[in-house]
Amino acid sequence: QVQLVESGGGVVQPGGSLRLSCAASDFTFSTAFMHWVRQVPGKGLEWVAVIRHDGSSIYYADSVKGRFTISRDTSKNTLFLQMNSLRVDDTAVYYCAREGTGIHALDVWGQGTLVTVSS
């Protein structure tokens, strides 16, 4: 069925880097806008970044701009989030989500991957 599966989370020291992946299946990945959304455990949802279906437009939240990079590999149906210069306040569960065509809503979410930034 339509599915998104994140991987790559873990524990990293402040200032370190991590690369998250999101594998998409059973839908046409090449036509979908894709987002990353994060959630500090016990807190609310925070949007992180979006990439258009063809990669032509990318936007970031101010909190991650200049440190995180969103990208996609259509040949592998995979979305990425490269996270550099990680800070303690980047600790969160990171979700990838699909923006449904024409509905301007996030209609498919992954299960999330936990990133912990700690010394």
Add this chain to the structure above:
Amino acid sequence: DIVMTQSPLSLPVTPGEPASISCGSSQSLLYSDGNNYLDWYVQKPGQSPQLLIYLGSNRASGVPDRFSGSGSGTDFTLKISSVEAEDVGVYYCMQALQARISFGQGTRLEIK
């Protein structure tokens, strides 16, 4: 950036009773195509968020008809006509008018 504000932040409800959550935006979400770019999500305990309502008032696939969304411009409401135990969770509104989307703080619905 558009700021989203929800109320209440906590909502205790007796099963069978109705519930209502309000969401306000710092600028109008009504687009020139006539749609309000406002969505509702629920995050049930231990789960990922899931889409309930898109474009202000359209139920997502599989969403029970006890859920309804209304409003326009800057003021929106999610209503549950008769709350069931399975509706426990945190409800979020989200604006999709701008590419840099934003969420409300969340409303925690609990059963009395």
